[in-house]
Amino acid sequence: MSAPVEEWVATVQLSSFGARKKMLVDVAGEPVSLFKVGPDVFAFHDICIHQERSLFKGTILHGAVICPGHxxxxxxxxxxxxxxxECQPTYETKIVDGTVFVSATPRKQAI
Known part of the structure; x- marks a missing residue:
């Protein structure tokens, strides 16, 4: 049995991040928030596991996304x-020729 092939979804151009450094995109039918910090882009399932609020509406501060709910x-x-x-589902990202790609499958979180 072969391992599943990783599927990457092209989302946005890196240059399209505005001053707020965040964007909301669709990845394989799921809402995903992208957060640009320095040269890196981080991807989170947009709906908070705690209050079901949009993390896109949250704040990036000191290496964390702060949910607007609680x-x-x-x-x-x-x-x-x-x-x-608890852990919010996250996705691998990569940047190829200025385009942000997001894995279609959330990461498996360590227990």
Whole structure:
């Protein structure tokens, strides 16, 4: 049995990020928030696991996305919520020729 082939979805041009450094895109039918921090782009399932609020409407601060619902802070690298056991689904990203690609499959989170 062969391993599944990773499917990448072209989303937006890196140059299209505005001053707020975030965008909401569709990846394989799912809402995904993109956050640009320095040269990196991080991708989160947009709907918060806690309050079902849009993370796109949240704030990026000190390496975390802060949910507008109850201000849970999700680590940009891992998706784990500060001081919580829960984890927001995240997606791998890559930039090819100025286009941001997002994996169609969320990362498997460490337990």
């Amino acid at each position: 201000q849970w802070k999700f680590d940009l690298e891992t998706g784990y919520a500060e001081d919580q056991d």
